[in-house]
Amino acid sequence: MYRRVTIVKIADERKREVGAVAEAEVSATAFQELIREQLRQIGEDPERQGLLRTPERVEKSLKWLTRGHAMSVHDVIGDAIFNEDHHNMVLVKDIEMxxxxxxxxxxxxxKVHVAYIPDGKIVGLSKLPRIVEVFARRLQVQERLTEQIAQAIQEVLQPQGVGVVIEAAHLCMMMRGVEKQNSKTITSAVKGVFREDLRTREEFLRLCMINGIMG
Known part of the structure; x- marks a missing residue:
């Protein structure tokens, strides 16, 4: 009886897996057809040799570039939060974004600069770039991205404060529209002592400027 139940459960799981794969394949096919239609709309022939696999490549590329929608901060941090009696600033600079x-x-x-002042807990240093990745790999605006990174660190660690600075170049301003090739956008988000204490905020910004993208 036990063996029969086990076999049934395995069969049911297999059916669900097959169903999920089939659904993903249908979704991918529909996505690729939309890309083919876009190519037609701009006057291209999706059947010519150079474009035959373009819909497939674009579909995979966009799913990769927006994979942050399916990621969570708690998943990427895992158990990498540690009790530590450290109350000075921790800064990870020049995180590629x-x-x-x-x-x-x-x-x-x-580049992204991320700093926090612990209040009894620290996080593995590699987890700060991973938090950046969770929110960067989405359809975004820089202002919201900056705030989301700061808010996530504040919620997960409950530190004394958090500071985040992003400096970025936007191709929508460089390749089209105003076409300003050398323009940069800088945004910041500060919480806790970074907002309340001017000296803490100044220290953070000064450290960002040392041999960094803002220097």
Missing amino acids: YSLCEHHMLPFFG
Whole structure:
């Protein structure tokens, strides 16, 4: 009896897996057909040799570039939070960041500085870039991205304060529209003592400028 129940459960799980794969394949096919139609709308022939696999490549590329929608901060941090009696600033600088502007779906990219002052808990240093990745790999605006990173760290660690600065170049301003090739956008989000204490905020910004993208 036990063996029969086990076999039935395995069969049911297998059916669900097959169903999920089939659904994903249908979704991918529909996505690729939309890309083919876009190619037709701009006057291209999706059947010519150079474009035959373009819909498939674009579908995979966009899913990769927006995979942050399916990620969570708690999943990427896992159990990498540690009790530590450290009450001075922790800063990880020059984190490479790539995202897609939600208005034109063109890339914007640059560097992120993330700092926090612990209040009894620290996080593994590699987890700060991973938090950046969770929110950057989505359709975004830089202002919201900056705030989301700061808010996530504040919620997960409950530190004395958090500071985040992003400097980025936006292709929607460089390749089209105003076409300003050398323009940069800088945004910041500060919480806790970074907002309340001017000296703490100044220290953070000064450290960001030392041999960094803002220097």
